Amino acid sequence: MPNSNTTSGASIELLNVTKQYPNQDQAAVENFSMKINPGELIMLVGPSGCGKTTTMKMINRIIEPTSGSITIDGEDVLSLDQNTLRRRIGYVIQQIGLFPHMTIAENVSVVPKLLGWSKEKTAARVEELLSVVELDPKTFLNRYPKQLSGGQQQRVGVARALAADPPVMLMDEPFGATDPITREKLQAEFLRLQESIGKTIVFVTHDFDEAIKLGDRIAVLGPKSKIEQFDTPAKILANPASTYVSSFIGEGAALKRLALLLVGNTKMGAASKAHAKAGTVKVSDNLREALDRIVLAGGNTIGVQDASGAAVGSLSIEQISEALGADVSALGK
Amino acid sequence: MSIQAARDVSTSYSQPSGRKGKFFTAKRIGTPILIVVALSALLAFLYLRGEPDSIEGFALNWEYQLARIDEHIRISIAAALLVAAIAIPLGIMASRTKSKFVRGFITGFANVGQATPAIGVIILLALIIGIGWTTAIIALVLYGMLPVLRNTMAGLAQIDPFVVESAKGMGMTPLQILFRIELPLAVPVILAGFRTTLVFSVGVATIATFINAGGMGETIVVGLKLSRPAVLLTGAVVVSCIALLMDWVAGLIEDILRPKGV
Numbered sequence: 122m123p124n125s126n127t128t129s130g131a132s133i134e135l136l137n138v139t140k141q142y143p144n145q146d147q148a149a150v151e152n153f154s155m156k157i158n159p160g161e162l163i164m165l166v167g168p169s170g171c172g173k174t175t176t177m178k179m180i181n182r183i184i185e186p187t188s189g190s191i192t193i194d195g196e197d198v199l200s201l202d203q204n205t206l207r208r209r210i211g212y213v214i215q216q217i218g219l220f221p222h223m224t225i226a227e228n229v230s231v232v233p234k235l236l237g238w239s240k241e242k243t244a245a246r247v248e249e250l251l252s253v254v255e256l257d258p259k260t261f262l263n264r265y266p267k268q269l270s271g272g273q274q275q276r277v278g279v280a281r282a283l284a285a286d287p288p289v290m291l292m293d294e295p296f297g298a299t300d301p302i303t304r305e306k307l308q309a310e311f312l313r314l315q316e317s318i319g320k321t322i323v324f325v326t327h328d329f330d331e332a333i334k335l336g337d338r339i340a341v342l343g344p345k346s347k348i349e350q351f352d353t354p355a356k357i358l359a360n361p362a363s364t365y366v367s368s369f370i371g372e373g374a375a376l377k378r379l380a381l382l383l384v385g386n387t388k389m390g391a392a393s394k395a396h397a398k399a400g401t402v403k404v405s406d407n408l409r410e411a412l413d414r415i416v417l418a419g420g421n422t423i424g425v426q427d428a429s430g431a432a433v434g435s436l437s438i439e440q441i442s443e444a445l446g447a448d449v450s451a452l453g454k
Numbered sequence: 455m456s457i458q459a460a461r462d463v464s465t466s467y468s469q470p471s472g473r474k475g476k477f478f479t480a481k482r483i484g485t486p487i488l489i490v491v492a493l494s495a496l497l498a499f500l501y502l503r504g505e506p507d508s509i510e511g512f513a514l515n516w517e518y519q520l521a522r523i524d525e526h527i528r529i530s531i532a533a534a535l536l537v538a539a540i541a542i543p544l545g546i547m548a549s550r551t552k553s554k555f556v557r558g559f560i561t562g563f564a565n566v567g568q569a570t571p572a573i574g575v576i577i578l579l580a581l582i583i584g585i586g587w588t589t590a591i592i593a594l595v596l597y598g599m600l601p602v603l604r605n606t607m608a609g610l611a612q613i614d615p616f617v618v619e620s621a622k623g624m625g626m627t628p629l630q631i632l633f634r635i636e637l638p639l640a641v642p643v644i645l646a647g648f649r650t651t652l653v654f655s656v657g658v659a660t661i662a663t664f665i666n667a668g669g670m671g672e673t674i675v676v677g678l679k680l681s682r683p684a685v686l687l688t689g690a691v692v693v694s695c696i697a698l699l700m701d702w703v704a705g706l707i708e709d710i711l712r713p714k715g716v
Contacts, residue, residue, distance in 0.1 A: 181623060183619065183622060183623055203625075204625040204626070204627055205625065206625070207622070207623055207624060207625035208624065208625035209625075210623075212620065212623035212624060214616060214619065214620060214623070216614070216616035217616070217620070218614070218616040218617045218618075218619060218620030218621075219617075219620075220617060220620075220621070220635055221614075221617070221639065221713075221715050221716050222638050222639055222713035222714065222715050222716050223715065224715070231621075231624055231626075232624050232625065235624070235625055235626065235630075265714060265715025266715065267715060268715075278620075281624075291623075
């Protein structure tokens with residue numbers, strides 16, 4: 122697992138950033154401003170063509186902004202050498218873009234090599250990273266990308282982006298091309314990884330559920346990358362700033378909010394065998410899963426277990442809606 | 455998660471490198487056998503019909519034939535290598551440039567080179583810069599440019615743009631992207647073009663004899679002019695075998711240089 126010598130995140134600030142393509146009358150991104158704190162995982166969510174990817178790609182200057190300023194830890198990105206800048210920013214795209222003629226080890230060591238790391242240091246780092254993304258180094262080091270499944274390739278993509286331990290990561294729908302089961306696994310893994318490495322991450326997606334699941338804060342973007350709302354998932358779900366945002370949240374905002382609340386943090390009833398018979402949830406599950414389990418069992422209450430499987434309480438539908446209500450009033454300004 | 459990783463492993467290929475198939479494929483063995491059979495049949499035919507007459511004797515001897523074969527191979531390989539040295543950089547330039555004029559000029563030039571009958575080009579060049587080996591090479595180079603040029607452009611164009619984008623996003627300079635990513639990935643396509651050019655060169659090098667540059671064309675012309683079918687046949691069979699041999703060698707090189715994992 123990653124250790125204490127991991128570089129943690131940097132702050133990013135975009136100020137009045139605009140991208141205007143010469144042959145179009147409308148700007149792709151207009152006057153975009155955003156402050157991102159070190160170690161934050163920011164989700165840019167919006168419909169296709171709203172400029173979210175363009176906005177992200179201006180941070181590592183794959184796309185050059187027309188005007189405005191971008192700083193990372195106070196350093197002006199636009200005055201840096203492009204390649205020096207990019208070697209300090211991890212970059213993961215949906216299509217992954219692994220180099221097909223290089224082994225997994227060679228793919229992951231690209232940036233360390235560009236930075237002139239020693240062979241030993243690079244090799245050690247590659248092994249460490251493959252373990253971090255749950256790929257056995259012995260099995261995978263010498264394989265070629267086409268010998269890996271889509272999920273494995275995306276893990277290599279993440280490892281490659283993390284190779285030189287950059288403070289900032291840019292991720293463009295990295296899990297968009299994988300099947301739902303693999304995607305959920307990758308997301309869960311990614312959350313756990315981010316908990317330990319604490320990078321500043323700008324993550325682009327069009328999937329609002331993914332945004333809720335992963336983001337510390339979500340920016341819901343409209344056309345020309347206009348920020349419709351920029352807040353924590355819970356607050357956006359509880360108080361959508363406009364009809365545009367609510368339409369983007371879609372049906373079932375309450376259920377989505379339940380997914381953010383953990384069973385362990387909810388006021389529970391006493392444990393009883395009868396409840397446990399109807400079904401059980403773990404304290405680490407969320408309330409949406411608990412509700413799902415209750416409805417599935419056809420009852421009103423289910424048992425709650427701790428990680429070791431011991432009964433610690435029970436949870437009823439009333440208690441779940443109470444918890445949701447408490448959450449709403451806590452969020453209300 | 456580790457369970458998932460283990461399951462993923464089982465669904466991927468078990469071979470560490472799935473690239474190299476059988477080394478001895480039908481084509482790898484077939485071509486050399488064909489060459490040996492053709493040359494043996496030729497030798498048997500020449501032996502069975504007895505001593506050549508005095509005119510045939512001029513061409514039908516080992517010393518003369520080996521000298522022509524040597525010239526022929528030298529001319530065609532030299533021309534093909536020169537084509538590679540010129541057409542690959544030109545192809546890179548043509549695929550890099552934003553100017554439609556430059557790209558049009560480069561491809562147009564190569565197209566004209568190939569569309570013009572080689573015999574016309576070689577005679578014209580001989581009139582301008584004189585006869586001899588150099589002239590023959592220049593004509594062959596002009597004639598053989600197109601396959602390598604076109605395949606260099608096609609080879610670069612077929613690369614997944616997202617592979618290039620991720621290379622860029624990782625901070626590779628344009629030159630690093632070209633030499634470490636794009637060219638290695640384009641190698642199979644470029645080599646296929648080189649192979650075509652090489653075989654072209656062997657065929658077209660037969661006309662080098664018209665400007666006194668030697669080669670197997672000389673044997674063929676001698677056979678035609680002096681009405682000696684045996685000489686003509688010898689020239690034709692040998693030059694065909696050279697072409698087959700070149701194609702075979704180029705195929706081997708293609709397989710060796712093709713990047714693993716592609």
